[in-house]
Amino acid sequence: MTELLISDITRMQPGYCVIGIEPTATGFRSVRPIPPSSHRWFRFPFRRADKLSFDSIDTPRTQPHYEDQVGANHRKVSSVTERELIQCLKKAEVGRTLKELFGCSPRLSWAGSQAAYVIPDEAKRSICGCTLTSIRLSFEFYPPKVRVALGLESGETLANLPLVDRDWNDFIDETARKARNNSDPNFKIGDYFGHFIEERVASSPYRFARIGLARPYGGRKCWLMLDSLFPLPRLDYQ
Numbered sequence: 001m002t003e004l005l006i007s008d009i010t011r012m013q014p015g016y017c018v019i020g021i022e023p024t025a026t027g028f029r030s031v032r033p034i035p036p037s038s039h040r041w042f043r044f045p046f047r048r049a050d051k052l053s054f055d056s057i058d059t060p061r062t063q064p065h066y067e068d069q070v071g072a073n074h075r076k077v078s079s080v081t082e083r084e085l086i087q088c089l090k091k092a093e094v095g096r097t098l099k100e101l102f103g104c105s106p107r108l109s110w111a112g113s114q115a116a117y118v119i120p121d122e123a124k125r126s127i128c129g130c131t132l133t134s135i136r137l138s139f140e141f142y143p144p145k146v147r148v149a150l151g152l153e154s155g156e157t158l159a160n161l162p163l164v165d166r167d168w169n170d171f172i173d174e175t176a177r178k179a180r181n182n183s184d185p186n187f188k189i190g191d192y193f194g195h196f197i198e199e200r201v202a203s204s205p206y207r208f209a210r211i212g213l214a215r216p217y218g219g220r221k222c223w224l225m226l227d228s229l230f231p232l233p234r235l236d237y238q
Contacts, residue, residue: 002056002069003077004031006048007089008127008210008227010164015040017164019067019127019212019227020052027091030127033071034059039215048167048232049085051077064102064123064213064222086206086230093128097154101128101211106158106224114159117221118213126213127227135201135229137163139190146172148226150209161211161226171233197233204231 004020007030018041021028033054035041046052054071061068080088095101103124106116134151138160141147146163163169172193179187201207212227 001053002031002033002071003051003053004033005080005085005088006046006050006052007085007092008212009044009046009048009166010212010225010227011166011169012040012164015042016044016166017041017212017227018044019210021088021092028088030067030092030125031069032065032067032127033074034068036070036072039068046074046076047079048228049082050079053077063120064118065126065215067126082230082232083206086208089129089208089210089230090131093125095128095130096152098152098156098158101130102126102213109160115162116158116160116224117217118224119220120216120222123213123222126222127210129208129210132207132209135198135207137190137193137198139193142172142189143176148229150226158211158224161224163229164212164225164227165229167232168229201229201231206231 002022004022006020008019010017019030019032021030052074055073057070059068059070099105102118104118104122106118109115131153132150133153136149138147148161148163149157149159150161151157176189208230209226210228212225213222214225216222
């Protein structure tokens, strides 16, 4: 049996990818519990900071998704606060530079979009945390996609990360729905998040991000994604 503190829940249409952290001798390590017959959960009625127990099954792992572990019969044990979760995440996999994130240098898209990927055989892991120094959200392709630019402590930037964080996507969709229902002709979702939400995240002492790698595309590229953005959205943001 494995007990995990749930740290990441991402949209993986038509389901969810889930990651948790478990204690080690020196801190924490990430584990990605997956169902026996899929890489995604089609129903996951839990939240970040919940502690769940899983019956774990030995799982063949493929580079760089070494965190994969088949889990079944999950049960909620307890929960912690968001602040406590972030403190634990800072004792798990953390990188200050682009190369430290996955043990290799990300490469930029050949299409000039500034989206980044790594070569599967070069990456040492598929999830890593970082303290962010700046954030900018782009709604150019919303709906359905929101893109994020993050500044790292090293001064480097990830300029075009797809936001797959379940909580933030649900919050953005609900904000857009309320705006449509209110029929406010002056409401622009990009302006709202640019001037209001970004300030709240950027000014928070608990700002933290978890960057993940997608499954290899064509067997040759793992695209970088923004799996988790802390602090998480709150109702009083709307």
